[in-house]
Amino acid sequence: MPEKNATTELPDRVGMAVPISIAARQCGLTIRAMRVYEEQKLVQPIRAGGGARYFDHIAMERLGFIASARRAGIGIRDIRLILDAREREGGAAAANGLREICEAHLRDLAKRRQHLEMMVSSLCLSAD
Numbered sequence: 001m002p003e004k005n006a007t008t009e010l011p012d013r014v015g016m017a018v019p020i021s022i023a024a025r026q027c028g029l030t031i032r033a034m035r036v037y038e039e040q041k042l043v044q045p046i047r048a049g050g051g052a053r054y055f056d057h058i059a060m061e062r063l064g065f066i067a068s069a070r071r072a073g074i075g076i077r078d079i080r081l082i083l084d085a086r087e088r089e090g091g092a093a094a095a096n097g098l099r100e101i102c103e104a105h106l107r108d109l110a111k112r113r114q115h116l117e118m119m120v121s122s123l124c125l126s127a128d
Contacts, residue, residue, distance in 0.1 A: 017046055017054035018055055019055075029063065042080060043055075044059065065079075074102070078101045
């Protein structure tokens with residue numbers, strides 16, 4: 001079974017690729033999440049006989065980025081924009097897009113923090 005080896009050679013394709021279970025473990029994602037990202041066309045696995053999904057180094061890089069971005073709270077829509085910019089315009093455009101999205105996210109988090117601090121202050125005042 002291909003699942004027992006860390007990599008599986010796939011003839012007529014990229015060469016070495018990992019099955020979905022190993023890719024999920026390496027990227028810190030669930031298999032379900034990976035299937036969702038595939039359905040949303042954020043990543044494209046190699047399909048082997050029987051429909052098994054394998055992920056080459058390009059797909060693994062994309063999955064790693066997606067996982068990091070999701071952990072940072074970046075939404076799928078913004079992730080798609082960044083990945084599309086990287087494919088269309090190269091790394092610099094994607095880096096600029098990511099910077100803008102992260103800065104907007106940080107501003108939003110600062111507003112949330114301020115709101116939470118106001119809530120805590122009002123609770124402390126009412127407890128006195």
